[in-house]
Amino acid sequence: MPDTPTAQEVRQIRPAPEARVFSPAAVVASCVGFVLIGALQALYGPAIPAFRDEFGLSPSAAGLGLSAHFVGGVAGVLLFDRLYGRMGNRRILGTSYLLMALGAAGFALAPNWPAALAAALLAGLGFGGIDYGLNQLFAVGFGHRSTAMLNILNAHFGIGAILGPALVAAVGAEHYPALFLAFAAANLPLLLCLRGVRDQVPQPGSGTTGTTGTTGTTGTTGTTAGGSARGRSLGSVLAVFVTLYVLHVGIEAGVGGWEPTHLETVGYGAGAAATATSVYWLMMTVGRFLVAPLALRHSPQAIITVSCAGMTVCLLLASVPWLAPYAYAGVGLFIAPIFPTGLPWLNAAAPRARRAGALVIAASMIGGVAAGPALGKAIEWSGVRAVPLLLCAVSAVCLLATLWLIRATRTDPPAL
Incomplete structure (x- = not known):
């Protein structure tokens, strides 16, 4: 019996309706x-x-x-x-x-x-x-x-x-x-x-999470969402997940905090800048509703990869003044699925790490707290106009972390 079940096996051991x-x-x-x-x-x-x-x-x-x-x-x-x-x-x-x-x-x-x-x-x-x-x-x-x-x-x-x-x-x-x-x-x-609410604690990695259950979709056929490459340590997989969560929440808070200042610096009025920032937060909410049906057909890896890539491109475009308000709205749309979509992938990738979910959720909060001072120091050095480029660089690191995790969690469970 292999340590990591195939996607087909996961579908066979989904919990019965009465165990919901x-x-x-x-x-x-x-x-x-x-x-x-x-x-x-x-x-x-x-x-x-x-x-x-x-x-x-x-x-x-x-x-x-x-x-x-x-x-x-x-x-x-x-x-x-x-x-x-x-x-x-x-x-x-x-x-x-x-x-x-x-x-x-x-x-x-x-x-x-x-x-x-x-x-x-x-x-x-x-x-x-x-x-x-x-x-x-x-x-x-x-x-x-x-x-x-x-x-x-x-x-x-x-x-x-x-x-x-x-x-x-x-x-x-x-x-x-x-x-x-x-x-x-x-x-x-x-x-x-x-x-x-069922009082018994469900166990991650027991077949309740990890795949979309859809064959023929990129990233789901023949593998689970959470197997990991032979020789990759559990600690390194968790560390990269934590990095992804800290950085993407830092981007989320950074855009929310500095978008109005950046837009005013490049020529927009205070009212227009505030409205554009509200649209950014609205697009984050819309993005999560939109990705829900997609999550039934595509793997978490595919969704997060597209999200990080789209976020990176939008932040790059936000450095162009006339595109900036629309690009920031795109950032909200693309960043939206990362936090919730990463959790099932994490639970499947590290089923034996009971505290993995707590680590990344706590890390996301720390990322939100640290984003303001860290970005503020960087802006003191580079100027407000560089805000989207600074965040674009961080987003590129998120994309690299995602690609590393896809490779690291492809086959066998992480080595202890």
Whole structure:
């Protein structure tokens, strides 16, 4: 019996319908949960003027709210990874929703800025648990549809990220406590839907993930999504996956943070630059919905390769001023599938590395935090006009990492 089953064998051992991880109601609730975590992350930035007025903060001090949230998110991913398999899935998700609700309510009612930061850290802890828990369960819980379902799940995060700033604009930044309290309350009904989540932990690499189940499609015939080349160590495969996640999330955050400045520098008005940036985030959400049906026919490797190549070309075109707004929208479209599509590939490529998913999800958060300072230093040296070229170089590294992973995960499992 070979260590890595063929694509045909994977199709034969898909879980029976009665062994499904999510009921239909739980799937809907999970998507709503991702809308909420996307909205929470996006609420901090637009509310910064109100933080500054209420607590008398400098811009850098006000920005610590989102930083505390991300620090809590990384801690939540790592903490709940330790508990994954020891606690039931329902308890992990339920605890995460409660922590996020308590943190959001605490942030709204905080009497001073240190208390607000502690509450943001608590909310981030729950955020990380939900991000990790649902991504992990969706990656192994839908058989050959896992890649498609992960893209749909993460598309709802984008809906929340668009909705959060819109709500702040509608009610006014000074009313941010009411928004955080409403967000906290919205978490609570989701607890009722956890009964539809299977409590037993699915095991990655057991045939629930890894291939599209479609023969005749490039990258799927005769191999799984996750076999790896003989002699490639598990550590090196994981290291390259982590690199891919850190860099692509760095690009995602870099475009979102610096696109308005770059567009204004090359001659666009502030309103047009802001609108183009909104379109970039919208295209990320649209891209995940669009790739869901494609994921049923094409392998994760093929999707991520096309995504990285398209992202690289679009960033190169963004250096041309009259093309820049459209090219940035293309970046959003191409970068969209990478995060959710890579998780089933990772689970199949390293089925014995139980913590692989936690490593890359935590790495993605670290990439988002590190992108701002790192890109800022590079811009100090090269100028704002070089933003798309700097990000293009990083995107090219993502493409090289993807090609290396395809070669490294082609046949046998990684050597321990």
